[in-house]
Amino acid sequence: MAVDVEEVARGLSGWGKFSIGAEITVSEFRDERLLHERLANFRCLQVKRQRETIGVLVDTETWLNLVATVNQLLADRDRLDDQLALDLIALREPHATFEPGYPGLTDELFAAAEEQAARETRQR
Amino acid sequence: MSPADGKKALKQVLDRPAVRIEKIFAARDIATLRATFPDDEAYGDALGAVALAIAQALVNPTTAGKDLERTLAGWRRMRFGPRAGGESDLRLLFRPTPNQRGSAIDVIAFGPRYVPDGQAIYFSVPDRIRSFRK
Numbered sequence: 001m002a003v004d005v006e007e008v009a010r011g012l013s014g015w016g017k018f019s020i021g022a023e024i025t026v027s028e029f030r031d032e033r034l035l036h037e038r039l040a041n042f043r044c045l046q047v048k049r050q051r052e053t054i055g056v057l058v059d060t061e062t063w064l065n066l067v068a069t070v071n072q073l074l075a076d077r078d079r080l081d082d083q084l085a086l087d088l089i090a091l092r093e094p095h096a097t098f099e100p101g102y103p104g105l106t107d108e109l110f111a112a113a114e115e116q117a118a119r120e121t122r123q124r
Numbered sequence: 125m126s127p128a129d130g131k132k133a134l135k136q137v138l139d140r141p142a143v144r145i146e147k148i149f150a151a152r153d154i155a156t157l158r159a160t161f162p163d164d165e166a167y168g169d170a171l172g173a174v175a176l177a178i179a180q181a182l183v184n185p186t187t188a189g190k191d192l193e194r195t196l197a198g199w200r201r202m203r204f205g206p207r208a209g210g211e212s213d214l215r216l217l218f219r220p221t222p223n224q225r226g227s228a229i230d231v232i233a234f235g236p237r238y239v240p241d242g243q244a245i246y247f248s249v250p251d252r253i254r255s256f257r258k
Contacts, residue, residue, distance in 0.1 A: 081237070085192055085201045085217050088233055093197070098144035098221075098230045105147075106135040112151035117158060 023048050024057065127164050130171025137178040142228040144221060153235040160236045161206070170206040170214060174234045177204050177216040185220030185227045199232070213237055 022042035026049045028034055038045055039059045047055040058066070125133075137143055138150070157174070161167035181188045181202060189202030202216040217233040 081201065081203065081215070082190075082192055084237070085199070085215065085233075089192075089197075089199050089217060092146070092149055092232050096146040096149065096230075096232060098146055100141040100228075101137075101139045101143045101145070102141065103139050105145075106131065106138045109138065109147060109151045109154055110131060112147070113154035113158065116151060116155045120155075 018042075018044070018046050022046060023053075025049065026054070125165070125168035125172045127168045127171065130168035130175070133172045133175035134178075137175050137182065140182075142182060142223060142226065143178060144228065144230045146232070149233060150231070153233060156235045166206060170236075173204055173206045173214055174216065177202050177214070177234070178218075178229075178231060181216060181218050181229050181231075182227055185218070185229050189216070189218075 019042055022038070022044060023046040024035065024038050026047065029047070039057070043059050043062050045057045046053045047057050138145065154171075157170050158167060161170050181200070185200075189200045192199045192201055198219045200218055200220075202218075203212040204214050204216070205212045206214060213236055215234065215237055216231065218229045218231045221228045221230050
């Protein structure tokens with residue numbers, strides 16, 4: 001099943017705001033029926049010990065959606081990186097004359113870089 | 125790593141004939157690295173990481189990094205971070221070039237994906253590049 005990233009993102013944005021009752025205490029945790037019921041109702045629970053939230057529990061489908069969303073975002077980032085790289089190559093390649101390195105080249109590059117930085121500072 | 129050590133590491137790869145660069149782009153990329161990493165230690169680390177990436181590309185020019193699809197010229201990109209285990213925010217774009225003595229590469233760009241003002245360094249303006257040549 002394809003993941004609707006926007007839908008998941010909308011869901012994620014509400015994660016900081018748990019619904020009233022979307023919690024389970026450590027002692028209630030052992031009650032399987034209660035656990036299933038709460039997860040079915042809320043899908044995402046704060047796990048509490050006394051008043052302290054010690055964790056967050058999500059149902060399997062929510063977890064799988066999260067994993068799929070993260071994977072999709074990583075793949076999107078990868079595609080974007082490819083596109084950015086291709087755009088830069090398209091911009092630079094026609095103007096490039098590739099020269100083999102030689103002793104002293106790096107010193108020249110750093111001197112030119114400092115010059116560029118100084119020029120840009122003056123222009124600002 | 126200090127900036128001096130980072131520069132020394134870069135010298136070890138860029139001063140070799142097997143690495144071919146366009147000087148104007150390389151100077152621009154070094155300037156961008158400096159602007160992105162105002163902290164000396166971070167700048168030195170970034171220079172060292174770029175040097176290491178170039179060295180790795182030189183050792184395995186046809187397998188290092190990732191092949192860029194939809195390009196016929198054999199360009200590849202590598203993603204790496206200024207520090208081991210940190211975020212991979214630096215990039216190297218290169219292609220293997222034939223060299224009778226062994227492996228060689230053309231480096232067309234290196235540096236951070238984004239500079240501090242949020243502008244992607246990938247979009248360095250060719251007009252500005254041309255103006256440097258005049």
